[in-house]
Each structure stands twice: as structure tokens, then as C-alpha cells.
Amino acid sequence: MFSKVLIANRGEIALRVIRACRELGVRSVAIYSDADVQAPHVREADEALHIGPAPSSDSYLRGDRIVEAAKRVGAEAIHPGYGFLSEREWFARLVREEGLVFVGPPPEAIAAMGSKTAARQLAIGAGVPVVPGTTSAVEDAAAAERVADEFGYPVLLKAAAGGGGKGMRVVRDRTELTSSLEAARREAKNAFGDDAVYVEKYIVGPRHVEIQVLGDHHGTILSLGERECSIQRRHQKMIEEAPSVAVSPELRREMGDTAVRAARAAGYVNAGTCEFLLDRDGRFYFLEMNTRLQVEHPVTELVTGIDLVQWQFRVAAGERLPFVQHDIVPRGWAIECRITSEDPENGFLPSTGRVEYLHLPSGSGVRWDGGIETGSEISLHYDPMLAKLIVWAPDRDQAVARMHRALLELTVHGIETSREFHLRVMEDAEFRRGDIEIQWLERRLPTLVGTKPPEEGVRAAAIAAALLAHRDRTGKVASASNGHASTSNGASSDSQRPEGVDAWKEAARREAVRDR
Ligand code: MV4
Secondary structure, rough: OEEEEEEEOOOHHHHHHHHHHHOOEEEEEEEEEEEHHHHHHHHHOOOOEEOOOHHHHOOOOOOOHHHHHHHOOOEEEEOOOOOOOOOHHHHHHHHHHHHHHHHOHHHHHHHHHHHHHHHHHHHOOOOEEEEEEEOOOOOOOHHHHHHHHHHHOOOEEEEEOOOOOOOOOOEEEEEHHHHHHHHHHHHHHHHHOOOOEEEEEEEOOEEEEEEEEEEOOOOOEEEEEEEEEEEOOOOEEEEEOOOOOOOOOOHHHHHHHHHHHHHHHHHOOOOEEEEEEEEEOOOEEEEEEEEEOOHHHHHHHHHHHHHHHHHHHHHHOOOOOOHHHHHHHOOEEEEEEEEEEEEEOOOOOEEEOOEEEEEEOOOOOEEEEEOOOOOEOOOOOOEEEEEEEEEEEEEEHHHHHHHHHHHHHHHEEEEOOOOOHHHHHHHHHHHHHHHOOOOOHHHHHHOOOOOOOOOOHHHHHHHHHHHHHHHHHHHOOOOOOOOOOOOOOOOOOOOOOOHHHHHHHHHHHHHHHOOO
């Protein structure tokens, strides 16, 4: 095992990787920008190096400086986390050329999966099902029309260099084809500097199901099962779970074998993820492979019992995976909510400011992978994801109930967060049935937001005011109907509370909304 590694990232994922290092007995080295001098990952690591100004392009994306820093402090390996430099072929290559270990796939595997059309061709060659469509870019509208006539409308135009939905256009019928092709080309050119576009049959109402794979340097690649990631907005996932209600043990085996075949074809080593669309008839189609550790990796860890970050380090150091495929069976249910500094009430507008107060959920089956603390300044320099709240329970119903409970325990003051939004999703009947697909969130958003109860601090103050008003009016201290004095934290589900408390809370809410 390495004795010292550098973590080329910040926030919650830097802390996650530091924890793995500590458990492995590896010294950790953090890097930080001007904006992160006081950040928790800097304090928690064994050493920390300043890398540049606040903008990522001058700090967390400066691969040259990061490699130089790693060599200076005597680190043997670099963990890139996710985002930033994690999927840059040139960075993985630079790390290797400088005699260090990149804790991730080889640069050749990153390159093989980087182009969407190349990845499609690689998948087809490996017998991996892809959505019916072209394997190379279309010349012009006439060529696109021939393809669309063959597969039938609707079709989807996609950027060959793409990913993340940029340069994508749904075409409902022949009349829209020419203008949509022009629009897709323009967007692709702007986003990727490449206007190549290809055509696929448009799959209506699928789920996004992905398979976690893990490979070592000795030829073993294993599937760690699926994650259901359909709850997303504008290609940003909000909630993930493992396993998926739509995946039977047989389908799990089939999708797992398929993902392993795709990874093997790319010469894959370390942790990676194959993304699939799963249609309503249970057919699945390979979309792309993410050649990094993903944000949502904890749900897989909780149902498999395998620490993915520790194993990333172990296989990078040359260890063999000690498991076989049939050892890996998901147990129970895990759900993750991404806690972001966005205001769901205002179109998920990014919120900035200081975290004035933070109370974290705890108790059985609750995991908090966070990057903030009281006093943290939330700026616009970096991603709005502040933390992930992850729960495990024996089954899905209990996991949903546990997530709801944990969200109620969470308090963040000073900035807006996605907490309320997550509470509403956990209360939603369709979500509770697992009746979701990739368009679910955008369709249901109007019914999920816009019924915001007063903010915690306001509610607490209003309850106190109501109690004082009651005392002044009656000369008595308010008590619950069962005769025992009770207090409310203003957070738990009303239906589980004694009647008297409901009356206080109702009065408090009236007070709270009166002048708004
Ligand atoms: C699709 C699709 C439907 N049919 N391809 C979106 C980003 C890129 N990774 C591929 N994406 C899609 N490809 C066909 N042929 C629907 C999507 C899609 C999507 C996929 C996964 C997760 C969220 C999504 C949201 C909108 C569209």
C-alpha cells in the first residue's frame, strides 16, 4: 500500500477519500485554493498545499502544479475524486509519466470511453446492446432522414463528442428534422468544438440505471450491481438508490455481465460505471461509461458492504480483488439525497452565504458525507453540492421512512438548500411506489415545490411567541392534552404528535405567516 497520497479535489469527496486513507494507514495530502484556506478537507488531511486562486481553472484544474506538488511532498499516488481532472486523459497520462500512480483507470480506457460514437462502436463490438441508431456521425439532413425513416420517429440527435445532454434534440417527425439537426450541430460546436451529430431511436419514458464495476490489474472485473438514478433535473441527479425496483436478480446478472464486457473491451481497471437506459419492457441499452468514482457510490457501498474508495487504492497499488461475482449480492436498500445550496422554490437558483448553523442527522442507518461545517462560506466558485445524506434500511419502505426522518433532523441555517424538496419527494406516493423514470422530476416539480412551511428558525421563534402569548392570556403554562407538559422541536410529522402540540404548532404557524 502507498504511504502517502495526494487528493486532487475539495469538499465532500476530498473528505471521503481522506477517511479511506486514514482507515488504510495512508498519509493524506490535501490541496486548496484561496477560497478554501479554512475548508474542512484542508484541516482533516495530514498535510495541505496551497495550489492557486479561487477559480478552478487556476487551482483544482492545474494538473501541472498538482503533479509537481505531489512529487515535492513525496506522495506516490494521486486520487482525483470526481469532476475536475478525474476524466482528463492527459492528466492520467501526465501522472503516470511522472512516475506516480493515478487512482483511476488507465488513460487509454478514459480515451476509449471519451467519444460517445467510439464508445458505441466499442460496445457493439463487445456484444453490448446499444439503442438502435448510427455508429458514426450523419453527413446531412437527407442522411439523417433515411436513418429516421428506418428506425421510426421519434428519434434523438446526439453530439458525437457529447455527454450530459448537450447537443441533444428530440425529433418527433420528418418536418422537424432539418431545423433540429442545425440546432444540435450549433450546440455541439459551441459545447465541444465539434459539430458531429449521430442519430438514435428515442426511448420514451425509460429509467436511468447504472452498473458499478470494479477491476484489478490481474484481469478481474466485477459488477457491484445497479443504482437507480432516474430522479434528476437537467441531467443533474438529485436522488439515487440501490438496488432498483425495476431490476430482478436475473436482470441484475444480465446487466452486470454486460457492463463487465464493456469495461473489459475498454481495458478498464479501478472503479467505473456503465450507464444504461432501461425501458418499460425491461430491455436495456448501454449509453456511456463514466471512467471515475461517482458521487452516488455510497449507495452501492451500503448494499454490498464493499468500501469502493479503499478498493480503488488497493487495486491501484496492485492488490488482487478477493471477491468473486457470486459473492456480491445486494442486501437491504440504500437511498442518497444530494444536499445542494440551491433554492427549489426559485427554480433551483444557487444560494450563497455563510452556514450560520448546522445540525446533522444521526442514528441507526444514517450516513452523512459532507463538506461543510458551521462557518463555511458558500460561494459560486464551485459545485453547489454541499453534502450527501445516505441511509440504509432492510427494505425500500423503511429506507424511505428513514430518509424522511433523517431529513427532518437536518438543519442548515444561512443558505437555502434542497432539504425541503427531498422531504416532499419522500412523502410522494409515486416515488414511494418506485414509479419513476427520467422525466419524473421535471413533470412533478410544480406539485413538489411551492408549499413551503416557514423556515425552522422562524417556526421555533413563532412557537416560543405563541407559548408566551398563551401564558399572558391565561396565566397558565401550555400543556399537551395528555396532561404532560411537552415541547416540540417543530420538525417531526404532525400526525405522530399529541393533539395539544398540534394546537401550539398551528398557532405558531399562523403567527409565522401573518406578516408575510
Ligand atoms: C437517450 C434518451 C432516450 N433515448 N437516448 C441524456 C444524456 C446522455 N447521457 C444520454 N441521455 C439520454 N439519451 C435515447 N436514444 C434519453 C436520455 C436522457 C437521460 C438519460 C439518462 C438520465 C437522464 C436523462 C434525461 C433526459 C434524457
